[in-house]
Amino acid sequence: MISAWLQKLRNLFKQPPLLILKDVLDKVPGQPLRISSFLVLDLSENPSKPLREYGTVRAGTPADVPGMCLLENKQELFLDRFDKGESCLIALNDREVVGYIWFSDKHSHMEQRYNYRLDIPEDSIYSYDCFIHQAYRLRGIWVLFQKRLFERAKMLGRKRIITMVDYANTASLKTHLRYGYAIRRNVLWIRCFTSDHFLACSPAQRRDVMFPFQAG
Secondary structure, three states: OHHHHHHHHHHHHOOOHHHHHHHHHHOOOOOOEEEEEEEEEEEOOOOOOOOOOOOEEEEOOHHHHHHHHOOOOOHHHHHHHHHOOOEEEEEEEOOEEEEEEEEEOOOEEEEOOOOEEEEOOOOEEEEEEEEEOHHHOOOOHHHHHHHHHHHHHHHOOOOEEEEEEEOOOHHHHHHHHHHOOEEEEEEEEEEEOOEEEEEEEOOOOOOOOOOOOOOO
16 A cells, blocks of 8 residues: 555656646645646648558538537537537548547637637638547547648648647647647646636747746
């Protein structure tokens, strides 16, 4: 029992200081103070080297929502996004929906988890909320999503894809960076009761010990 607790402590202190603080604050009853961090990345071109692809990707429609809900049961949210003019791509294996990714070409997007308004430059589209069935991950669906997003961006006269990744989601962050995305902005989010506050800076600015400006 003691050795198990010691291992938990060792694992805890291997984390960056911000994530340790986040874990502690999330356990406070009522969560009067919350803290997190996310990164804004962009991609200006697809990699020239060939990468593995898998499946079929096409534009999603409201008729695809039942299949998308078999991945994540968000029917009301999905239909609301379509009603508001948001777009998505879906990945198919035969006729089964095995993944989706949403994108927007509007002037801005409200990230609901943090109540953060992200301005979308005129030369960009914003990619968000990607989900791939666990059995089909690491097969090349995500790569195909990126290629199709770039094709959509060009059709709209755009040159870049912008996305956001939670700092704690190291697997996603590393995947994006390996593919060619670059970190453009780091944002620290603090919620005090119902009030949201943001501290943003570029990777070139000074790094603070409590704020993970460096991608691990």
